[in-house]
Amino acid sequence: MTTDNARLPTLEDVARLAGVSRATVSRVINGIRNVNPELHEVVWNAVNATGYVANRAARSLVTRRTGTIALVVSDSESHDDDPFMSRFFSDPFFGRVVGGLLSALRPAGVQLALQIVGADQARARLVGDLRQGQADGSIVLSLHPGDTLPQLIADAGLPGVVIGRPARPVPLSHVDVANDRGAALAADHLVARGRRRIGMITGPVDVPASVDRIAGFTSAMARHGRSYVPAVAGNFTHESGDRAMRELLTDNPDLDGVFVANDLMAQGALSVLQELGRAVPDEIAVVGFDDSSAALAARPQLTTVRQPLEDMAAEAARLLLARVDDPSLSTTSIVFEPTLIVRATT
Amino acid sequence: MTTDNARLPTLEDVARLAGVSRATVSRVINGIRNVNPELHEVVWNAVNATGYVANRAARSLVTRRTGTIALVVSDSESHDDDPFMSRFFSDPFFGRVVGGLLSALRPAGVQLALQIVGADQARARLVGDLRQGQADGSIVLSLHPGDTLPQLIADAGLPGVVIGRPARPVPLSHVDVANDRGAALAADHLVARGRRRIGMITGPVDVPASVDRIAGFTSAMARHGRSYVPAVAGNFTHESGDRAMRELLTDNPDLDGVFVANDLMAQGALSVLQELGRAVPDEIAVVGFDDSSAALAARPQLTTVRQPLEDMAAEAARLLLARVDDPSLSTTSIVFEPTLIVRATT
DNA sequence: GGTCAGGCGGAGAGCGCTCTCCGCAGCCGT
């Protein structure tokens, strides 16, 4: 259309072509106040003729809005030297969240910027950057239980929404899934399938989501008259599921059902069971959690508790956008209901 | 530190506190020209005292740089109604690329903004946005063979680097892995393992990476005196690997080795083999491609051709950054060498 | 001692946009 480094058309150019003032063009473009319909059309024609696109920086400068939301991934564990290669990115979890966020942000014309923060001093800088126009608000994805980042963001008065319940209460909105009810679904299902000796492979005991799943599962089991549930902890990785399953079987060789706190670990558990020649689901039933792509990739395909991550992320984005528009909005929390997806392992 | 909507400190504030002019503070902050070392320190003290952070929008406005790179994911297949939920995001591929990009961008203080473009009219708008200060350049991840986006970006004179060889030559730099040599590695390995009846499960026949893997594999096999290689095409999904493996075995029941064009399909193939009671690797050996997390999750763990995706993405980011700094730079292409990772399936 | 070069810091003009303020019509009410 235009050549390489031709100056891009500005509002002024459009105004001149349309024979109106800059202010009028601005009004038309932003749909503000009633502008004479004829002029309206003249202006739009001029916009199209010039190929005008508003300069984001100039607009930001005066509106004090960037039209950008930051996805802040707080990965405070270890990886300080190289936090980017952390296993998190290869976890399907990340992609689902990004997809969900974009689906809500895109219609609003808002960009998504990725921020990964590792070490603590990076946190301070991040907050400074955030304050000073990096983004209008943040979606915080905290992987670390004792993470200070949500608190820092709240303290700075920055709009923010946390995905997943923060370990400590924080004056920020959050979205979450009812982990406890999801785990209860799994418990009820295993019991309904006639399983008598049921165990659990848990996530890390300091992560809220994991804690809730444990609590939900054990209390549901208690309701079914099983006060003791053998459990071994993993760390949500495939490999740790493998390890935990072996350990669980060593102590409880006669297990006929197991609830695994996420699909990745369930996949690991499944391969151990197969290796040991335990028929699934005939000899032992397995229920996972997440309904990630791993559930479908597993053989047999995994019965699992679905966490509507895309919807949760989209809702988080909408909450954030609303908060950015009206900072006086009070913080809210939305809890999504999990559903049981029955496949071949139960 | 400061309260909610206190005006953030500006250059002017810092200058006043330091007793110098705005220009001097700007020079110190940007490390330009030799400023008197004493003043230098005075200015930095004032910066720290005020907690000053440069306003990105204001800076962009004058420098015509945004300090942002866009990751443009061009997903032109079907998903127009809802391109965000496309399977792509749950593919570990995406996360590895993001991680690699961030590792190169972060040290340069450059942000990563995500852009997903579906329909064609969205492309035109994207290019407009890109021109007008959304980003200084783009990393293009094209999932669609006949994609026009790289060409559009090149035509607009925008800096851009493509990950993966574009289907049609385009005046843009790109990074890629030597898909043909990777496939040859797999062929050599299967032959060295003494396999006689070797087949292949390919990717879509219109995707460059897939084409190269097919060409590399068949020509390497030809060098080993096998001019005919039975092959079935999949589409890089787990499920298609399942289907393709069944089909391949139907026509070639005595297969004792198979090269699968990516790990996800290999995982699918593996579960079919197990279901059919074919021992891996004793009766049939399997080699994948990518070395994604799926390779480790597979049972037995998958022998695969490693594609250094993180390094490739990081290199793409560096190429782009260099191009942004100096637009006169000519386009280059960097091809990474794949390596064979031998695990338990061969 | 005079001149000139060079280094350093200040003044101030903009970058492209939004938005307030104001003026000018046209129309209503009395």
Add this chain to the structure above:
DNA sequence: ACGGCTGCGGAGAGCGCTCTCCGCCTGACC
């Protein structure tokens, strides 16, 4: 018929920064 109100569009002041231009001061050289 006249004042005031309302609706619409223009003028122009910034938003916070960078960077050019210029002036001052110091030091070196003749």
